[in-house]
Amino acid sequence: MLISMRWLGRHVDLSGVDPEQLALDLTLSTAEVEGVERFAPYLSDVVVGHVLEREKHPDADKLCICKLDVGTGESLQIVCGAPNVAAGQRVAVATVGTVLPGDFKIKKSKIRGVHSVGMICSERELGLSDEHDGIWVLPGEPTTGAPVAEALGIDDWVLEIDNKSLTHRPDLWGHRGVAREVAAILDRPLLPLDTSLPELGGADPVKVLVESPACSRYIGLSIDGVGEGKTPDWMRCMLLATGQRPIDLLVDLSNFVMGDLGQPNHTFDRDQLARDGILVREAREGETLVTLDEVERKLRPADLLICSGDKAVALAGIMGGQDSKVQQGTGRLLLEVACFEPVPVRRTSARLGLRTDSSARFEKHLDPTLPLKAAGHFARLLQEFQPDVTFPASLADAGDWSDPACEVALNPDQVRRSLGVGISDEEMSALLSSIDFGVQANEKGLMVSVPSNRATKDIAIEMDLIEEVGRLYRYGNIPERHLTGALVPPPVDHRRELAESCRDLLAGGARFHETLSYSFQSDALHQMLGLDGESYVSVINPVQEGSARIRRQVLPSLLGLLEPNRRQRDEVRLFEIGKGYLPEQVSDRGEPGEVHELALVLCKARQSDTSFDEGCLARLMAVVQDLLSSLEFRELQFVAVEQAPVSWVHPVRRVELRVGSGDGACVGFVAELDPGLATPLGIDGELVSDTAVASISLDALLEQERSGGSYNPLPRYPGFKIDVAIVAPEEVPARDLSGVIEKAGKGNAKDLVVFDLFRGDQLGAGRRSLAYHLVLQSDKKTLTDKDAQSFLRRLERGLGEIGAELRS
Amino acid sequence: MDKQTNLENAQARIAEASDQAVLADLERELLGRDGLLGQQLKEIPSLPPPERGPAGRAANELKAALTAGLLARAAELAETDLAADREGIGFDATLPAPPVERGSLHPITKVTRKLVQIFSSMGYHILDGPEVELDWYNFEALNIPADHPARDSQDTFYCDEQGRLVLRTHTSPVQVRAMERMAPPFRLVCPGKVFRHENTDATHEHTFHQMEGLVVGKDISVGHLVGTMKTLLRGIFGKEIDVRLRPGHFPFVEPGFELDARCVFCESGCRVCKGTCWIELLPCGLVHPKVLEAAGIDSSEWSGFAFGLGLSRLAMLSHGIDDVRHLLGGDLRFLEQFSC
The missing domain is CATH 3.30.930.10 (Bira Bifunctional Protein; Domain 2)
Structure with missing residues (x-):
C-alpha cells in the first residue's frame, strides 16, 4: 500500500520529519516500509511560467508563439500547439534540459522556422492524468519561476508498505490509521477530523433490505444537487501519489475517502434505482453481472449482490456493475457505505480472479462502526467542494451489527515476563494510550479498552496487548538473554545418523555428488518407465499440467538428470536421499505411508574396450558394497533373482542387495537401466552411455544389525601372496570359484581379489579366465612352500569338480 | 702380474665403477669363485703346507681390502645418486596430473x-x-x-x-x-x-x-x-x-x-x-x-x-x-x- 506523507500531514503534524526516518520508525514499530520515493520528481523540475503574450505562428494554423516569464528576468519564447493557452495564465514550463516522464528530454528546437526554448506541459505530459486536450493551467497565482510542486504545495514523499505486513491490521488500510501510529511514534497529537453527518433533510431514505448475514451493515446516504466540477489539485495529487488515477470528482472523492479512512464506498445514480430501493442478497444459480471492467461475471449462490429492486447492480464489496455507473452530470446520488464479511468477499474475489482495493480491505475485516464515519467524511468533503449539495433524506442504516470494541485484562507482570524487560506499569499504560486504547488500573492489573478499529480480527487476548506494548516499546530495546535449564542430551535419531553417514561416505570416499530433487514426478516419466499403473499421492492443483504426482520412489527422479549432465560430463555420479509416499499404506488418520530411500546413478560414456572392473554396474556394486560394509552391515550379498525389483531395469544385469545372515533381507537393488530406455532418456547417439542405478531402502537397513566394528588381532605369523588364474565355463559364477578357493585354503586363503577377466580363443568357446590375488596366512603357524603346494593341489581338485581348471 | 698389481688394478676398477649396477657386477667378479680372490683361494691347497698359512692370511687381507674398497665406492655412488635426485631435473611445478575426482554434498x-x-x-x-x-x-x-x-x-x-x-x-x-x-x-x-x-x-x-x-x-x-x-x-x-x-x-x-x-x-x-x-x-x-x-x-x-x-x-x-x-x-x- 502506498502512503503519501502530504496526505498523512492532514492527520498529524509532520514538520521536520525525514521520510527515511519515518519509514524506519514505521518498519520497527508498525509495518514494513519497503520503499520511500519522492512523488513525481519531475514536478520539482518544471517551473511556474507566466504567459506574457500569445500570437499566432505565421506558418502554422494550429501553433502559436508564446512569450513567458519564468522568473529568470528575460522572457522565453516557446512554440505551443495547445488551443487553450492564453496570455495571463500561469502554466507549467519544462525548460531546456528538463527530463519528463518517459525519459523525454527538452531541447532547443526550431518549429516551422521559429525558435522554441522549452515546453508548456499538459497534465498528461507530467504524468498527472490523461488530460491532453490542452495545457495544464495552474490554479491561483503561484510564484513565477518556482518549481511547480513547491508553488502548488504538492511536493510529496510516498512510502510503500508491504501489504503482507498489514493482513491483521484493517485499521492501517487508510491514511488516518497510519497517522495514528505515526502520532504515537512521534509523540505528537492525532489532529481531529470531523466525520459527523451534515444536516439531513426529512424525506424518507432509500429503502434498504439486507437479506444476507454476509452484509453486517449497509448505510445509504441520499445526495442531491451534485454539479459538474473538477477535483481539487491537492486531492488529485494525493490520489496520484498513492497510485490512484484521478477520474472525476465523484470517483476521486470515493477513492479519497477509502484511502483516508480505509472504508470502501460506492455511489449510485438514484434516478436509476428501482422504486423498491436496495436489496442485498446472495446471487442465484446462473445469474450474471457485467462489472465496471466490462467483463460478464458468472455468479454462484455464495456471491453477494447489491440489487436495485431485484436487479443486480454491484458485486458487493468488490466492484460495481457497468449499468449503474454514475454518469458525469448525475445530480441525484445514493452513497453506499457498507460492511461486508471478509470470507464471502475473499471467496468470490478469489474465484473470479477479481481483486480490487475494495475487496482487499473487506478481506481484512473492517470495523462496522466505520461506515457512518466514512459517510460523514464523504458528505463534508463534497459539501466543501460543492456548497450547493443537499442531503434530502434521513440516513438508511440497515444490517445486524454490533460494536466490536472490547475490554481485555492485562497483567503487567506477564508483559514483563513475556518481553523479558523491566517495563513499568505506567510506561505500558502510556504506550497503549498513545494508540487510543483506554487503560484503567485495577487490583488485578490493568483493564484495557480496545477501540473498535483494532478489535476486529486483531486484538482479543492478553498476548495481543503484549505485542502492542512490545512493538511500541521497540523490540530493539529488549536485551539479549540466554536460555537456562536442565541439559538432557537429545535422543539419537538413527535414520538421520544413517543418512548422514551415507552422505559422507558417498560424497567423500565414492566421490558421488549429492543432489536434491523435486518430490513431483511427471506423468511422462512414469509412462516411459511403465509406472503409470501405480497409485500416487497427487496434488489437485499442480503448477504444471502432468506434474501432479508425488513420487513413490526417489530413483526415477535422477533419470531425468542423466541427459543434461551427460551433455556436460563424460561421467555422471549422483545420489539423493529422500522420501517417497505410498497412498495404499494409509494411516488411520489418512496419512500416506512414507519411505526413505537412497538412490544412486552412475552413467558413463560407453567405451568399446571396458575392462571388467570399469563397467558401471560392477563399479556401482563396488560402491554399494563399500558403503554398506563401511556402515558395518554384516553379510552383504548381491543375488541374481527371478523377480525384477522394478520394471524398468535390465532383465538380466540386475542384482538384489541382501543384508544379514542366511538368505539375508532384501534392502534394495543395483541394476543396469533397461537398454530400451536409452533413447527415451536421450542418452543415445553421441551421448551413448552405460548406466547403472541403485536404490537402497534406509527403512529396511535400519532393521538390520550392525557389527559395531570389533577388532581382529593382528596376524602373528607371516603370510605370502600368490596369484592364481582359473579357467572355467561361463556359466560357473565367480562366487562358486571363490568358494572353491576358500575351501582349498582351509581358512587360510585371505584377501581374495579378482584382478583380471579374460576371454579368448585359446581358452575355448564358452570359457573364461579369472585371475585372483590372494594371501595365504595362518594364525597358528608360519606357512611354507609345502603348504602352498598342497593348497594348489586341493584347489585343482576342487576346480575339477565344477569343470574348471587352473590356468598354467 | 704380481698380487700387488692385481690389487691395484682391482682398486682402480672399483674407483671407476660408474653406478651401483657396474659395482655389483664388479663385486661378483672380484669376490666370486673365478675372481681375483677365488684364484688366490684355489691356489692355497696346492701350496706346500708351510706356505698355506701366509697365503690364507694374504687372501683374507685381499678380501678385506676389496670389500672395503667396494663399500667405499658404493657409499660414494649413493651420495652421488642422492645429489642427482636432489637436483630434481625435469620438475615443473605448473604441470599437474589430471585432477583427483571429487564428490560433493548439496x-x-x-x-x-x-x-x-x-x-x-x-x-x-x-x-x-x-x-x-x-x-x-x-x-x-x-x-x-x-x-x-x-x-x-x-x-x-x-x-x-x-x-x-x-x-x-x-x-x-x-x-x-x-x-x-x-x-x-x-x-x-x-x-x-x-x-x-x-x-x-x-x-x-x-x-x-x-x-x-x-x-x-x-x-x-x-x-x-x-x-x-x-x-x-x-x-x-x-x-x-x-x-x-x-x-x-x-x-x-x-x-x-x-x-x-x-x-x-x-x-x-x-x-x-x-x-x-x-x-x-x-x-x-x-x-x-x-x-x-x-x-x-x-x-x-x-x-x-x-x-x-x-x-x-x-x-x-x-x-x-x-x-x-x-x-x-x-x-x-x-x-x-x-x-x-
Whole structure:
C-alpha cells in the first residue's frame, strides 16, 4: 500500500520529519516500509511560467508563439500547439534540459522556422492524468519561476508498505490509521477530523433490505444537487501519489475517502434505482453481472449482490456493475457505505480472479462502526467542494451489527515476563494510550479498552496487548538473554545418523555428488518407465499440467538428470536421499505411508574396450558394497533373482542387495537401466552411455544389525601372496570359484581379489579366465612352500569338480 | 702380474665403477669363485703346507681390502645418486596430473549440518516430519483456521478435494507433532522440504527447504528469542551480527516478528540487502497460546518461542547463489562446486 506523507500531514503534524526516518520508525514499530520515493520528481523540475503574450505562428494554423516569464528576468519564447493557452495564465514550463516522464528530454528546437526554448506541459505530459486536450493551467497565482510542486504545495514523499505486513491490521488500510501510529511514534497529537453527518433533510431514505448475514451493515446516504466540477489539485495529487488515477470528482472523492479512512464506498445514480430501493442478497444459480471492467461475471449462490429492486447492480464489496455507473452530470446520488464479511468477499474475489482495493480491505475485516464515519467524511468533503449539495433524506442504516470494541485484562507482570524487560506499569499504560486504547488500573492489573478499529480480527487476548506494548516499546530495546535449564542430551535419531553417514561416505570416499530433487514426478516419466499403473499421492492443483504426482520412489527422479549432465560430463555420479509416499499404506488418520530411500546413478560414456572392473554396474556394486560394509552391515550379498525389483531395469544385469545372515533381507537393488530406455532418456547417439542405478531402502537397513566394528588381532605369523588364474565355463559364477578357493585354503586363503577377466580363443568357446590375488596366512603357524603346494593341489581338485581348471 | 698389481688394478676398477649396477657386477667378479680372490683361494691347497698359512692370511687381507674398497665406492655412488635426485631435473611445478575426482554434498545439506551442529550443542532435538501432511498439523493446529488467506490454493498444494491432505507449506507442523509427543520443557529444530504453490523464477520456487525451531519452557521471553538468534548467527557467520526485530504477523505466534540481520556482504547497501543493509532472515515469535493448547500444553504454565529459518535462502546467502532454481536442478556444474 502506498502512503503519501502530504496526505498523512492532514492527520498529524509532520514538520521536520525525514521520510527515511519515518519509514524506519514505521518498519520497527508498525509495518514494513519497503520503499520511500519522492512523488513525481519531475514536478520539482518544471517551473511556474507566466504567459506574457500569445500570437499566432505565421506558418502554422494550429501553433502559436508564446512569450513567458519564468522568473529568470528575460522572457522565453516557446512554440505551443495547445488551443487553450492564453496570455495571463500561469502554466507549467519544462525548460531546456528538463527530463519528463518517459525519459523525454527538452531541447532547443526550431518549429516551422521559429525558435522554441522549452515546453508548456499538459497534465498528461507530467504524468498527472490523461488530460491532453490542452495545457495544464495552474490554479491561483503561484510564484513565477518556482518549481511547480513547491508553488502548488504538492511536493510529496510516498512510502510503500508491504501489504503482507498489514493482513491483521484493517485499521492501517487508510491514511488516518497510519497517522495514528505515526502520532504515537512521534509523540505528537492525532489532529481531529470531523466525520459527523451534515444536516439531513426529512424525506424518507432509500429503502434498504439486507437479506444476507454476509452484509453486517449497509448505510445509504441520499445526495442531491451534485454539479459538474473538477477535483481539487491537492486531492488529485494525493490520489496520484498513492497510485490512484484521478477520474472525476465523484470517483476521486470515493477513492479519497477509502484511502483516508480505509472504508470502501460506492455511489449510485438514484434516478436509476428501482422504486423498491436496495436489496442485498446472495446471487442465484446462473445469474450474471457485467462489472465496471466490462467483463460478464458468472455468479454462484455464495456471491453477494447489491440489487436495485431485484436487479443486480454491484458485486458487493468488490466492484460495481457497468449499468449503474454514475454518469458525469448525475445530480441525484445514493452513497453506499457498507460492511461486508471478509470470507464471502475473499471467496468470490478469489474465484473470479477479481481483486480490487475494495475487496482487499473487506478481506481484512473492517470495523462496522466505520461506515457512518466514512459517510460523514464523504458528505463534508463534497459539501466543501460543492456548497450547493443537499442531503434530502434521513440516513438508511440497515444490517445486524454490533460494536466490536472490547475490554481485555492485562497483567503487567506477564508483559514483563513475556518481553523479558523491566517495563513499568505506567510506561505500558502510556504506550497503549498513545494508540487510543483506554487503560484503567485495577487490583488485578490493568483493564484495557480496545477501540473498535483494532478489535476486529486483531486484538482479543492478553498476548495481543503484549505485542502492542512490545512493538511500541521497540523490540530493539529488549536485551539479549540466554536460555537456562536442565541439559538432557537429545535422543539419537538413527535414520538421520544413517543418512548422514551415507552422505559422507558417498560424497567423500565414492566421490558421488549429492543432489536434491523435486518430490513431483511427471506423468511422462512414469509412462516411459511403465509406472503409470501405480497409485500416487497427487496434488489437485499442480503448477504444471502432468506434474501432479508425488513420487513413490526417489530413483526415477535422477533419470531425468542423466541427459543434461551427460551433455556436460563424460561421467555422471549422483545420489539423493529422500522420501517417497505410498497412498495404499494409509494411516488411520489418512496419512500416506512414507519411505526413505537412497538412490544412486552412475552413467558413463560407453567405451568399446571396458575392462571388467570399469563397467558401471560392477563399479556401482563396488560402491554399494563399500558403503554398506563401511556402515558395518554384516553379510552383504548381491543375488541374481527371478523377480525384477522394478520394471524398468535390465532383465538380466540386475542384482538384489541382501543384508544379514542366511538368505539375508532384501534392502534394495543395483541394476543396469533397461537398454530400451536409452533413447527415451536421450542418452543415445553421441551421448551413448552405460548406466547403472541403485536404490537402497534406509527403512529396511535400519532393521538390520550392525557389527559395531570389533577388532581382529593382528596376524602373528607371516603370510605370502600368490596369484592364481582359473579357467572355467561361463556359466560357473565367480562366487562358486571363490568358494572353491576358500575351501582349498582351509581358512587360510585371505584377501581374495579378482584382478583380471579374460576371454579368448585359446581358452575355448564358452570359457573364461579369472585371475585372483590372494594371501595365504595362518594364525597358528608360519606357512611354507609345502603348504602352498598342497593348497594348489586341493584347489585343482576342487576346480575339477565344477569343470574348471587352473590356468598354467 | 704380481698380487700387488692385481690389487691395484682391482682398486682402480672399483674407483671407476660408474653406478651401483657396474659395482655389483664388479663385486661378483672380484669376490666370486673365478675372481681375483677365488684364484688366490684355489691356489692355497696346492701350496706346500708351510706356505698355506701366509697365503690364507694374504687372501683374507685381499678380501678385506676389496670389500672395503667396494663399500667405499658404493657409499660414494649413493651420495652421488642422492645429489642427482636432489637436483630434481625435469620438475615443473605448473604441470599437474589430471585432477583427483571429487564428490560433493548439496549446499542445503551443508547449511543444515551447520545449523544442526549449533542447535545440538545447545541441547535441541533434531526432528523430522512428513512432507505430505494433514491439514490439521499444517494449518488448524497452528491457528490458521478454514478460510484463512494462507490456505488459498494459490499458496498451498492440496492432495484431495476435501483439503484434508496437503504438501506442507512450512516445517511448523513438525512442532505440533512434537508437542503432542513430548512433555515440556523442550527445545527442538526440524529441517525439511516444504512446498508453496508458486511459479518458479530466479527468486521463487515451489519447493524449498526450511528449518523450524521451537522452545517451550517456563517464562520464555522475547529476550530469549533474541539471544538465541544472535547465538545462531554467530555460529553461522563466525562473527557478531547485529539483528533487529520488527513486527510481523503469523497466526501461530503472538507477538510475531520478522528478524533482520545486518547485511554481511556490505557496509552501505548492496544487491543482496537491496540497499537497506538489513537482510530479512526469519519469521519468529512467541508461540500463540492457542497453538500450545491445540497440542495439549497448558499455556498458563508454559510459554515458548518459535522461528522458521529458510535453509534455501541461507544456502544462497552463504554461497552467493543467484538463482534458486539451481538448488533442485541437479546440474553437476552447480553441484560440483561444493565440497564434502
